[in-house]
Amino acid sequence: MNLDTKTRLLETAAALFADLGYRGASVRHICDLARANPGAVSYHFGGKKQLYRTVLRRAVSSLSEFSVSPSTDEAESPPLSIPQMMDRVLLRMDAKPHETRLLLRDLADGGNVAVEALEPTLRSAIEHLRLAIGEDAAPRGSANGRDLLLDLAAPLFLLTAAWPVLQRALDLDPDQRRRLLSNACRRTLEAHGHPELE
Numbered sequence: 206m207n208l209d210t211k212t213r214l215l216e217t218a219a220a221l222f223a224d225l226g227y228r229g230a231s232v233r234h235i236c237d238l239a240r241a242n243p244g245a246v247s248y249h250f251g252g253k254k255q256l257y258r259t260v261l262r263r264a265v266s267s268l269s270e271f272s273v274s275p276s277t278d279e280a281e282s283p284p285l286s287i288p289q290m291m292d293r294v295l296l297r298m299d300a301k302p303h304e305t306r307l308l309l310r311d312l313a314d315g316g317n318v319a320v321e322a323l324e325p326t327l328r329s330a331i332e333h334l335r336l337a338i339g340e341d342a343a344p345r346g347s348a349n350g351r352d353l354l355l356d357l358a359a360p361l362f363l364l365t366a367a368w369p370v371l372q373r374a375l376d377l378d379p380d381q382r383r384r385l386l387s388n389a390c391r392r393t394l395e396a397h398g399h400p401e402l403e
Contacts, residue, residue: 211249213239219260223306226314227257258318261311264304265322268297287337287402288390291361295386298365309366330354338399353397360389 208216217239221230232253236243250256285293298305311319335350364371364382371377377385394402 210241218256219303223303261318262322264307267304269326288387291390356393
């Protein structure tokens with residue numbers, strides 16, 4: 206398939222920013238690999254920083270899609286449990302390695318752009334948790350909802366970012382990662398007094 210210049214730039218930039226970081230990926234290198242004129246980044250995005258923002262927003266959007274497969278009728282299927290939703294996020298992160306590395310790299314570098322891109326997704330997640338635990342509406346989500354989200358997200362990020370090291374150091378089987386995440390989710394829900402959400 207022949208991709209247009211803008212799409213080639215986005216895909217190439219995602220891979221290079223994920224591998225080399227914002228500072229390590231030059232506009233020239235991105236354009237060379239994307240088979241684009243060096244002025245294409247300015248033309249399509251306004252510059253390297255805007256390209257980076259676009260790539261990161263695109264990565265976050267891709268990683269935060271939780272759609273049920275087209276063969277499943279959402280109206281007839283029971284709602285996913287929180288461990289099932291977390292498992293789905295982990296699988297999506299595995300399926301999107303460039304996007305995942307890009308997000309983790311930006312967070313490790315201070316996360317200024319990642320925070321901006323993640324904010325709508327995190328607000329939505331807090332709202333879903335708030336509703337799931339039966340909390341009244343609050344302007345920025347309940348403290349319980351925020352605490353629960355943080356406690357659920359920590360093992361997800363640990364098992365994504367540090368998995369190669371953990372797997373090697375602890376001699377873990379690749380299939381154990383999903384089980385570890387599921388167990389961590391269950392323990393977190395129990396600790397927060399919400400075993401019914403398992």
